[in-house]
Amino acid sequence: MSSLTSLARALAVRDERAQPIATVRHFFVSERPLVLIPLAMAGEANAPLAAMVGSAPDQPRLLIVPQPRNRDQRFQFAASLGAIVRSYVDSFARRQEDVRGRRRFTDAPQLLVPNPGGIDFVRLFGRSTRLRRTWGEYAVKPEVPTLGKWLTFFAERAEHPGSSLMLAMTSALSMHWATGQSAVEDANLAALMAWFGAKPFEAALEAEDPERWPPAGPATDPTFDAATLAPAIERYSKTDADSIARQMAFERLAVVLRTQLEPTWQLMWRALDLLRQLPAGMSVVERWADDRDTFTNYVTYLETGGGLPQPRRDSAVAAASRLSRLERAQAKFDAQRALDDPLVMAEFRLAGEAFAGTVVAADPNRLDASGPRRKLRPHVTVRTADPLRLPVGTDLASPIRRSQTARIVSIEDSDIVLELTGGMGKTLTPAPGSVPDLGEHVTYSTVSARFQPSSNFPAVEDTPWTHGGPPAPHEPTEEDALEAWS
Known part of the structure; x- marks a missing residue:
């Protein structure tokens, strides 16, 4: 927990209200997200019990598994959920735009779950369904493996820092507001929304x-499981198939499960309204464009690449490459948040890695003639009261002028002289607004969201023996259909 977040928590207790720790929203919020609230059977390995799903607050759909230990009912649930998810996803795979010579969809789906546990459920449920076969002894409906592929896609993007294709609502809220309770209590959506x-x-x-x-x-709640759910499931199980008694038992079970899901359903849409009230950060558009590129690529792969499911386990090269991508994405996301948001940047100012102040002197037309040709190198002097732990020669960036580099030339007391490079046009006269004016309040920091080149990894066929050597080509086996539900 950062110093400012700790302070915000204390203020939340004093003021009896959640305190903002961000001035802008750092995630994209879709106009039509798909809200999914899953429930799993206690004592079973990720066996689905029920789910409430929908893309409109007044149109929730309830899916239940009356007997979660029944394999056929579990896959019927998966097929029903798969039809909903597929219809929702397909609705975004229609309109395209041309971007630098390639096509991508103008919008993308967004899956919202209440908490990180919902993401774990989606990941495991996707794993347990994407490798199922639609033929043979353990055949399932085509919607089942399709659901598994898409759930795995969403779960993998949820791990990608800055992606908005799948969000846990408690995590999204906690990134923008601090409450007067612990992080563990914030994981409870109802307790978090209470603030x-x-x-x-x-x-x-x-x-x-x-x-x-x-x-x-x-x-689910253990007391509810013992006192209400277990008797309702037992009552259903003891009735004869296709009987009126079974239908009545099914409807009663549906009512019981609806009471468990509807309060969270209402909270999800209230939380969504809170996020929509915040203006989006400058970098959100760029990250959502990246999400749309990823969505477009995956749709294209499913349509033209054979549609094979994601492998059960990544190869050594694929795992290392994925880890490298996630690390670079995390560094970029952290930098973009700081550049977009003064409250996030304040943490860097406290650490001495950034400073804010007022321009007290400026030489916007200064030229550097030390080389073979003259170059525009303006000097500005910033007076700050922030603690600074950066040496002379450090390169800095400004949230306002992100294409420009400012190098520390000298530090004298509270005055910092900076030399500016780039972002001023191609002539020896700076473009209007490209150099800070006298009296302007500016911020500079070591934070940079510039492109970082990817690491060099060997080709899959060149995997060294220390990492198992080249993996064998994947061949479908009987074991794929026998995979445990978890």
């Missing part, structure tokens, strides 16, 4: 009552 209303202490206490605010899944 956005009146009397948060009482509301947060009520949120801990599973009867008034059932858990947001995928785990």
Whole structure:
């Protein structure tokens, strides 16, 4: 936890209200996201129990598995969910735009779950369904492996820093607001949302009552399991198939599960409204464009690349390459957040890696004639009260002029002289606004979101023996259909 977040938590307790720790929204919010609230059967390895899903607050769809230990019912649930997800995803794969000679979709789907546990459920459920076969002894409906491929796609993008294709609502809210409770309590969506209303202490206490605010899944409340769910499932199991009694037992079970999901459903859309009230950060557009590129590439792969599911395990080269991508994405996301948001940048100022101040002197037309030809190298002097732990010669960047580099020339007391390079045009006269004016408030830091080249990894066929050597080509086997549900 950062120093400013700690302070914000203390202020939240004092003011009895969640405190902003961001001035802009750092994620894209779709106009039509798909909200998914999954429930899993206690004591079973990620066996689905129910889900409430939909893309409109007044149109939730409830899917249930009346007997989660029944394989056929589990896959019927997967097929029903697959049809919903496929229809939703396909609705975004229609309109395209031309970007630098290539085509991409103008929009992309967005999957929202209540908490990180929902992401784990999606990841495991995708793993357990994407390798299923639509023929043979353990055949399933075509919607099942299709669902698995898309759920795996969303879960993998959820691990990608800055991606908005799949978000956990508690994590998204906690990135923008601080409450007066612990991070563990913030993982409870009802308790977290309590800090956005009146009397948060009482509301947060009520949120801990599973009867008034059932858990947001995928785990259910043990008391509910023993007192309500287990008898309802047993009543269903004891009835004869295709009987009126079974239909009544099914409807009663559906009512029981709906009471567990509807409160979270309402909270998800309220939380979504809170996020929409924040203006999007400058870099959100760029990251969402990257998401749309990824979505376009995956749709193209499914349509033209044979549609093979993601492998059960990555090869050594693929795993190393993926880890490198995630590390670079995390560094870029952290930098973009700081450049977009003064509150995030304040952490760097506290650490002495950035400073803000007022321009007290400027020589915008200064030329450097030390080389074979003259170059425009303006000098500006910034007076700051921030602690600075950067030496002379350090290259800095400004959130306002991101294509420009400022190098520290000298430091005297609270005055810092900077030499500017780039972002001023191609002539020896700086373009209007490209050099800070006298009296302008500016911020400079070591934070940079510039492109970082990827690491060089060997080709898959050149995998060294220390990492298992070249992997054998994937061949479908009988074991693919026998994979455990988890």
